[in-house]
Amino acid sequence: MSLRNITIILILLANILFSCSKNTDEKPDVVINIEVSKNGYNPNHIEVKRGQVVLFRIKALDEGIGDDYSQSVYGHCFYILPPYDVMVQNIKKGETKQVKVKMVYPGKVLFTCPYCSGIFPTKGELIIK
Ligand SMILES: [Cu+2]
Numbered sequence: 001m002s003l004r005n006i007t008i009i010l011i012l013l014a015n016i017l018f019s020c021s022k023n024t025d026e027k028p029d030v031v032i033n034i035e036v037s038k039n040g041y042n043p044n045h046i047e048v049k050r051g052q053v054v055l056f057r058i059k060a061l062d063e064g065i066g067d068d069y070s071q072s073v074y075g076h077c078f079y080i081l082p083p084y085d086v087m088v089q090n091i092k093k094g095e096t097k098q099v100k101v102k103m104v105y106p107g108k109v110l111f112t113c114p115y116c117s118g119i120f121p122t123k124g125e126l127i128i129k
Pocket of ligand 1: 064065075076077113114115116117122
């Protein structure tokens with residue numbers, strides 16, 4: 001086996017281990033409902049405890065970046081920045097999408113809608129204590 005192949009396998013294994021640390025089959029300890037619109041996220045300040053499994057339920061109140069569903073991007077997103085790097089894409093107006101995250105990394109982490117945060121105040125902070 002070549003060094004290149006070994007490197008690729010190691011990178012794949014690291015990705016699997018990394019994703020297992022935040023993705024989980026465990027039942028959620030907390031459910032957090034968030035609404036997103038051109039006015040931003042509500043709430044936009046969220047505090048959780050380290051180690052908790054949190055189910056984020058994100059509802060889009062408006063069409064966000066657009067409602068042309070033939071495009072690759074539309075609606076709003078919910079993106080928790082690294083080290084979490086968790087993305088929920090294309091939430092249509094009136095739709096709720098959810099993602100479960102184990103809060104393994106402490107500190108302050110931002111979340112945002114990469115589609116429209118340049119235009120609208122779609123940003124928030126997540127405090128993991
Ligand atoms: Cu958005």
